[in-house]
Amino acid sequence: MPRPTPFHDRLQALCTSYAWKHWSGYYAVCHFHESPEREYNAIRQAAGLLDVTPLFKYDVVGPDAGRFLSYVCSKSVARLKRGRVTYLCWCDDDGNILDDGTCWRLGKESYRVTAAEPSLYWFEEHAEGFDVAITDITDTVAGLALQGPTSRDILRQVCDIDVDALKFFGVKKTTFKGGFKGHVTRTGYTGDLGYELWVRNKHALALWDLLMSEGKAFGIYPIGLDALDICRVESGFVLAGVDYTSAHGALTPAEKSTPFELNLGQTVQLDRGPFIGQRALKAEAERGSEYAFVGLDIDWVATEKVFAEYDLPPSLPAAAWRSLRPVYRGTRQVGRAYSGTWSPILKKNIALATVRADVASPGTVLDIEITAEYERRRVPAVVSALPFFDPPRKRA
Amino acid sequence: MATHYDAIIIGGGHNGLVCAAYLAKEGRKVLVLERRYVLGGAAVTEELYPGFHYSVCSYVVSLLRPHIIRDLGLPKHGLQILPLECSFTPHLDGPGLCRWPSADKTRREISRYSKRDAEVYPRFGKAMGRMARAVKPIIDMVPPDPTSLNPFELMKFRTLGDVIRKLDDEELPRFVKMMTMSSADFLDEWFESDILKAPMAVSGIIGTFQGVRSPGTAYVLLHHYMGEIDGAFRAWGFSKGGTGGISLSIARAAQAFGAEILTEASVAEITVSGGRATGVALTDGREFTAKNVISSCDPKLTFLDMCGEKHFDDDFLGHIKRYRYRGSSGKVNLALDRLPQFTCRPGDGLHIRGDIAIAPSIDYLETAYDEAKYGQFSRRPYINVVIPSLTDPSVAPPGKHVMSCFVQYAPYDLREGPADWENQREAFGDTVVATLEEYMPGLTDSILHRQVLTPWDLEKDFGLSEGNIFQGELSLEQLFFLRPAPGWARYRTPVKGLWMCGSATHPGGGIMGAPGALAAERMLKERAL
DSSP states (O other): OOBOOTTHHHHHHHOTTOEEEEETTEEEEEESSSOSHHHHHHHHHSEEEEEOTTSEEEEEESTTHHHHHHHHBSSOOTTOOTTBEEEEEEEOTTSOEEEEEEEEEEETTEEEEEESSOOHHHHHHTOTTSOOEEEEOTTTEEEEEEESTTHHHHHHHHBSSOGGGSOTTBEEEEEBTTSOEEEEESOOSSSSSEEEEEEEGGGHHHHHHHHHHHHGGGTEEEOOHHHHHHHHHHTTOOOBTTTBOOTTTOSSGGGOOOTGGGTOGGGOOOSSSOOTTHHHHHHHHHHOOSEEEEEEEEOHHHHHHHHHTTTOOOOOOSSOEEEEEEEEETTEEEEEEEEEEEETTTTEEEEEEEEEGGGOSTTOEEEEEEEETTEEEEEEEEEEOSOSOOOGGGTO | OOOEEEEEEEOOBHHHHHHHHHHHHTTOOEEEEOSSSSSBTTSOEEEEETTEEEEOSOOOBSOSOHHHHHHTTGGGGTOOEEEOOOEEEOOSSSOOEEEOSSHHHHHHHHHTTOHHHHHHHHHHHHHHHHHHHHHHHHHTSOOOOTTOOOHHHHHHHHHHHHHHHHSOTTHHHHHHHHHHSOHHHHHHTTOOOHHHHHHHHGGGTTTSSOOTTSTTTHHHHHHTTOOEETTEESOOEEETTSTHHHHHHHHHHHHHTTOEEESSOOEEEEEEETTEEEEEEETTSOEEEEEEEEEOSOHIIIIIIIIOGGGSOHHHHHHHHHOOOOOOEEEEEEEESSOOOOSSSOSSOGGGSSEEEEOOOHHHHHHHHHHHHTTOOOSSOEEEEEOGGGTOGGGSSTTOEEEEEEEEOOOSSOTTOGGGHHHHHHHHHHHHHHHHHHHSTTTGGGEEEEEEEOHHHHHHHHOOGGGOTTSSOOOGGGSGGGSSSTTOOSSBOSSBTEEEOSTTSTTOSSTTOHHHHHHHHHHHHTTOO
16 A cells, blocks of 8 residues: 655645555655646746655765765766755666666765665665665655746745755755755756755655745645646656666566667766776767657647548647557657657647657657547657757756 | 838737738748837736736637647747636625536536536537537638639638538527527527526627627627637637737747837828828838738728728728727726635635636626616626736736736717716726625725726727727627628728738637738738738
């Protein structure tokens, strides 16, 4: 049975839809009311508040903490300064991705790593010979993502840090109004202006109540995972378990992917001391990747035409979809889309897909399978650079 | 300033801008002249009180054509539409009625008043949706000329024939009924509860000088089912930053395509020589020349004021003079210190995030019309309220709100003449606030600023003759190939090189953009520039 997060009492009272799902063994809200639409708009127009407690969190502390992380991950943290966060991933020996997450530097010898999947075993197994202690704090630290254009104004009301000084991918320890302590990271998974706030479980409800009351004037609204999913597709963020399968969970080699194939090349630093997967990734970098992760802009006029053949208006799922859809170039299947959504802000029907590298340059016209009135059809989809949506405030 | 343009567009409203954008996109040299300091015409946002951004006139959007959004890349230029979530009709006694996006929730709401209506309601929606889809091609076509013998013109009537043919045995009679009946009568055929019919019936009278029991108003109901947002029919929304946001995104698109836009450039005269429009002269003395002049203003301003009667024959002038405006609505915009509370449904729940209709019964609406018929504004008017700051906090300071109130009836022709609005403006504003206060006690005390727009103000400040929000009534006899005049529905005018592209042309008013786009299409096709 999944367990409740420390915010559950508040979420349960608000979740009139009863639409819950399981997220890493916790209850998580899909959407609070009939549809995720209002929550999506809160993220893009005001501020959304999302319980992200189920993310796996590890404290990595010790004289060798930095060296250890640089060894396990495909990116070095040697240059990561105190008070900074970086996005990275870790791979197996063959350079296949295991998971992606953030790494914060909290002190000289102190880091925190977030992950989508349980990673303690993998970290500990490779910690041998490093003077480092790894603690799983997943169940003791609660997290809230505060995302959207008014999130900064809200944050200003609730904590004592100089909010403007906290730059994109920064982390700061703070005392919240009410006297309890925690961390604020200038991070998020929405591609918008946003923060994530972290406190010990016992302060969770106080943090929730504080944000909801101080945020009211700024249009704060609780959001669930469905709204988040629309935003993350617009922002081109991969999702472990959806857009890629962790090499640990893959049943066949074909199910595995490398960071390069997932458009995560910026998280790979090859020319440095040894790290797990280095040889394979170097070889791939020289050889070139077989696949690429791209955006697809699905032709709306063609979609309308297909539906019109059945005398129907085009119908779209109310939320983002997550199902494999074949992608073709002519008659040849060249890839598959994993997730997609109607983007309300871009007014486009978009998808995230893995396609063969030779058809991955932006502007290439491919075909994607859609279903219209129980029949499989194909419509054109143009390869598009990621992210689809990239407002200046994301980095502001 | 000696530049010669391919096209000068008079009026920087959304239609003028759409037309400019399409022409500029095709590489034409285009100049847009806007009389006011701000773009948008009646689709405009203004900060009239510090921190509060009013959608001064038009306040919701649904009919903006999706292909225009795509063709001009408007999202890239800042267009954002936020959904209006529900339709709330408060009552003085009882909980009122709220129609939600969720069919089940709506059924439960309606069944408080009538179980039968609750089940018929989705069937009605489906019927209207089908009909709206069938009629939709008409909106997006240049009206054919019924008097033409040109086979290409006659072919277009096939499209109309197809529309009719697509309707089945139930739908065809229904369509004819819609074209002829009053909205109240039409709804009577479907529903029994007044509280449901009243807010639905008002769709048929918005912007017209008719009542819910006037024949012909049922058709306009259909217009309101034609709205599309993201391809979904029957969806209404707000524009981020107010409706001016729509106009500004179109303006940015037009500029990106190379169009020039001037504000505070008031056109005094369209210069005509040898039966051909040659340019414009501004009130400040500046002059611009062009191959074509396109007016997004209404026929009265365009033909009678800017061109002058001497360029037209009596027949045409007769049509233009008979074209009816008869503005019947006003607007009250409020800056609020706090959210209003409804007696019938307290709390700041979801019911106030959509549109709120003060339309408690059919009789209430018809009584409001009765007063207007004899030259008075309604003592208890129909009011359509929205509070966009709930969805888009950027339009008001934190914790404060803007409230937009569309008010009908406010007849242009008061008993003492339209100029008497100068004396009655504040009394009209007081009436609106007093009406709302009955439903939302304490509202008056929370008002920080009030803007009252009467039809007289709409005419003076926004160039809408007689204050008609659609540049001429959207009644059957003024639609399609009759808009604005028989024989002149195809954006051309009797003066060569002078074109129309505003709401006074097919398919009419509302933030659709279709007149602007169709005019541009027509001009390009006729190689006018």
